[in-house]
Amino acid sequence: MNRHGIRAGWVILIVLLTTACSSGPTTERYRMSRLLMGTFVDITVHAPTRDKARRAANAAVAEIERVEDLTSFHRQSGLARVNKSAGSVQPIPVDRELLELISTSIRMAEKTGGAFDPTVGPLSRLWNFSSDEPYLPKKEEVAALLPLVGPQKIEIDIEEGTVRLVKTGMAVDLGAIAKGYALDRSRAVLEEMGIDSALINAGGDILAMGEKEKGVPWKIGVQDPRQRGGILAIVELSDRVIVTSGDYERFFMKDDTRYHHILDPGTGYPSRGVQSASISAKDGVTADALSTAVFVLGPKKGIELIDSLKDSECLIVDAQGKVHMSERGASVFRLER
Numbered sequence: 001m002n003r004h005g006i007r008a009g010w011v012i013l014i015v016l017l018t019t020a021c022s023s024g025p026t027t028e029r030y031r032m033s034r035l036l037m038g039t040f041v042d043i044t045v046h047a048p049t050r051d052k053a054r055r056a057a058n059a060a061v062a063e064i065e066r067v068e069d070l071t072s073f074h075r076q077s078g079l080a081r082v083n084k085s086a087g088s089v090q091p092i093p094v095d096r097e098l099l100e101l102i103s104t105s106i107r108m109a110e111k112t113g114g115a116f117d118p119t120v121g122p123l124s125r126l127w128n129f130s131s132d133e134p135y136l137p138k139k140e141e142v143a144a145l146l147p148l149v150g151p152q153k154i155e156i157d158i159e160e161g162t163v164r165l166v167k168t169g170m171a172v173d174l175g176a177i178a179k180g181y182a183l184d185r186s187r188a189v190l191e192e193m194g195i196d197s198a199l200i201n202a203g204g205d206i207l208a209m210g211e212k213e214k215g216v217p218w219k220i221g222v223q224d225p226r227q228r229g230g231i232l233a234i235v236e237l238s239d240r241v242i243v244t245s246g247d248y249e250r251f252f253m254k255d256d257t258r259y260h261h262i263l264d265p266g267t268g269y270p271s272r273g274v275q276s277a278s279i280s281a282k283d284g285v286t287a288d289a290l291s292t293a294v295f296v297l298g299p300k301k302g303i304e305l306i307d308s309l310k311d312s313e314c315l316i317v318d319a320q321g322k323v324h325m326s327e328r329g330a331s332v333f334r335l336e337r
């Protein structure tokens with residue numbers, strides 16, 4: 001296995017451009033970074049005092065840790081418990097919050113025609129992209145797992161508060177939605193603490209709360225998928241989320257083919273045709289699920305999906321490096337090349 005192409009450390013897909021503190025005289029800024037949810041999370045909070053900003057940033061970290069404990073695919077988590085029960089005859093009781101997140105992910109699978117699919121779990125395990133040693137499976141190994149994939153194989157009873165994964169070997173993977181959910185939860189925690197200006201960058205999944213300062217939106221650079229550190233587009237954001245799914249973050253090269261961590265649930269193989277898909281949306285869960293879905297759908301179907309929805313825009317770089325945008329995408333993404 002050729003492991004030289006792996007760049008698991010290259011997680012900052014989107015670069016924070018404006019780092020100088022230029023908030024008003026009554027505003028203090030606190031900034032911290034932590035390794036959470038398998039990526040670097042960078043938090044900037046503005047508040048009247050530095051102490052308040054620090055406490056708020058710590059509260060956001062604690063909330064992200066809590067979401068990780070609920071949703072992690074590999075560690076002991078609420079979700080791991082559900083996956084362990086796959087194939088059981090009896091449904092198992094599941095924490096309300098996790099139940100709702102699984103239910104939302106099923107809805108997103110339906111909305112995206114199955115391009116985003118939380119039941120890719122068995123395939124994620126097989127390819128093992130989250131480790132330092134991903135695996136190139138044999139065709140038969142991939143084919144054998146496809147019958148375990150499909151959101152209709154999750155039985156969920158909201159009233160009873162139970163879930164059943166109907167086939168042994170099934171596994172729910174919330175990796176394509178969990179960071180977006182963590183951003184939404186962090187926003188709620190910060191709002192409760194009276195914070196109205198903050199920026200959280202979770203490995204390229206970015207929440208911009210309020211403005212950077214009065215009348216000045218947050219300014220974000222969208223990473224060029226083939227030029228490390230290069231900026232493809234600039235986005236000015238306030239009270240929105242921008243999320244990018246790319247093939248350059250977790251991948252390996254073998255015989256000139258790039259194998260990466262975003263899988264086509266229909267084939268079980270890394271999805272072809274797109275290098276990166278960035279979504280701007282109101283909330284993190286929507287943006288995160290859609291970025292994965294649009295990546296899998298490709299430019300034509302991806303843009304059709306985004307244009308059919310309210311209030312989301314996308315920027316796609318296809319396999320040839322050509323840029324595509326949703327109908328009103330140019331109002332969000334300012335191209336730099």
Ligand code: ADP
Pocket residue numbers: 115116117118120124129173174175176177179205244245246249261262263264265288291292296
């Ligand atoms: P990242 O986690 O790098 O931000 P994504 O949000 O696109 O990127 O999520 C990719 C992760 O989601 C993979 O690591 C895997 O765990 C899971 N996944 C891969 N393909 C799919 C898919 N088609 N639908 C849902 N989840 C997926």
Ligand code: MG
Pocket residue numbers: 175176177243245287288289290291292
């Ligand atoms: Mg995603």
